[in-house]
């Protein structure tokens with residue numbers, strides 16, 4: 001009986017610790033768009049959507065266009081993107097080594113662009129908190145000083161990936177995404193190479209989605225202890241996440 005009780009207390013403590021550790025990652029970061037979030041772009045206290053996950057996920061009625069971004073609560077971006085190395089919007093681009101990108105960003109990267117492209121509204125969500133509140137194409141909820149019905153897009157600056165006009169500069173000035181990882185091209189290491197200090201990955205292949213590099217290869221949107229959400233977890237490696245360019249040198253043998 002006594003042992004059993006001790007075991008139960010220990011298990012409860014472990015559970016509490018585990019939950020706290022997971023919460024600490026996104027809570028208070030720039031991806032925490034609740035009133036107590038870490039950035040300047042966020043809800044006001046008392047607004048219906050003063051929550052964290054709701055800007056990206058919904059437990060029900062999610063937009064299923066985003067394979068790889070589970071239970072996605074945002075509409076699909078309307079723009080046609082110009083890919084890295086592409087001559088026009090909506091066609092594949094090519095790298096120096098001759099590897100082609102997809103003609104459009106794949107779902108895992110499109111999910112990030114559904115806020116970061118400078119065109120899609122950050123405050124547009126499919127299923128608003130509370131009873132009802134479902135609009136298939138997304139609805140602009142009241143968000144900080146922005147009233148309901150008005151779009152709030154990513155302000156101009158370096159966090160606007162897609163540069164406010166996805167078809168113009170688009171993704172041409174960003175590291176290629178939605179591109180197949182070809183061993184040897186651009187000095188890329190074998191996908192079986194063991195890696196350390198990365199969240200949820202023990203080899204390069206774990207960083208890839210369907211064999212491709214996407215935004216989520218280098219970033220984890222929940223890892224708020226790194227100011228740029230790098231998957232090479234600052235807390236785990238005890239140094240700035242890209243110190244010595246270790247993110248880049250993980251894949252490129254330069």
Ligand code: HEC
Nearest residue numbers: 026031052053055056057068069070108111112216221222
């Ligand atoms: C800024 C957008 C964003 C916010 C906010 C967000 N997520 Fe996510 N989440 C994502 C994306 C993108 C993925 C897909 C990640 C990938 O590519 O592996 C994901 C994946 C997940 C997954 C599945 C992947 C895994 O193995 O963990 C879970 C579970 C999850 N999120 C839970 C949450 C919870 C709970 C919250 C709120 C506390 C939250 N997320 C807030 C963007 C977000």
Ligand code: HEC
Nearest residue numbers: 030039041055056111112115122159215219221227228229
């Ligand atoms: C719900 C909208 C939303 C989604 C979806 C989203 N972000 Fe963000 N992200 C933001 C906001 C808002 C900021 C804060 C921007 C600012 O303050 O300029 C931010 C900040 C960031 C930053 C930190 C920028 C800095 O310099 O401090 C990174 C990196 C980032 N996001 C990457 C991603 C990636 C990668 C994804 C997809 C896995 C993603 N985001 C999905 C809204 C979003």
Ligand code: HEC
Nearest residue numbers: 109112113116158159161175177214215217218228242247
């Ligand atoms: C090959 C790795 C890699 C990929 C793929 C990648 N990023 Fe990044 N990203 C980084 C690194 C490293 C930084 C930190 C740059 C710095 O310190 O200035 C960064 C920074 C950012 C920032 C902050 C702006 C800045 O430069 O300070 C945002 C926002 C961002 N990334 C979003 C995205 C989105 C959205 C995608 C997908 C379209 C993406 N990233 C794909 C590696 C990557």
Ligand code: HEC
Nearest residue numbers: 095096097098099180181182185186207213217247248251
């Ligand atoms: C997850 C693996 C991965 C990481 C991490 C990574 N890259 Fe890459 N990088 C790629 C792939 C895949 C390509 C496309 C190579 C090809 O086939 O041409 C590429 C291409 C490039 C290219 C060449 C583009 C061209 O036009 O030929 C440069 C430059 C580059 N990466 C720089 C960086 C830098 C700088 C970092 C760190 C911020 C980084 N990479 C991190 C996978 C990665």
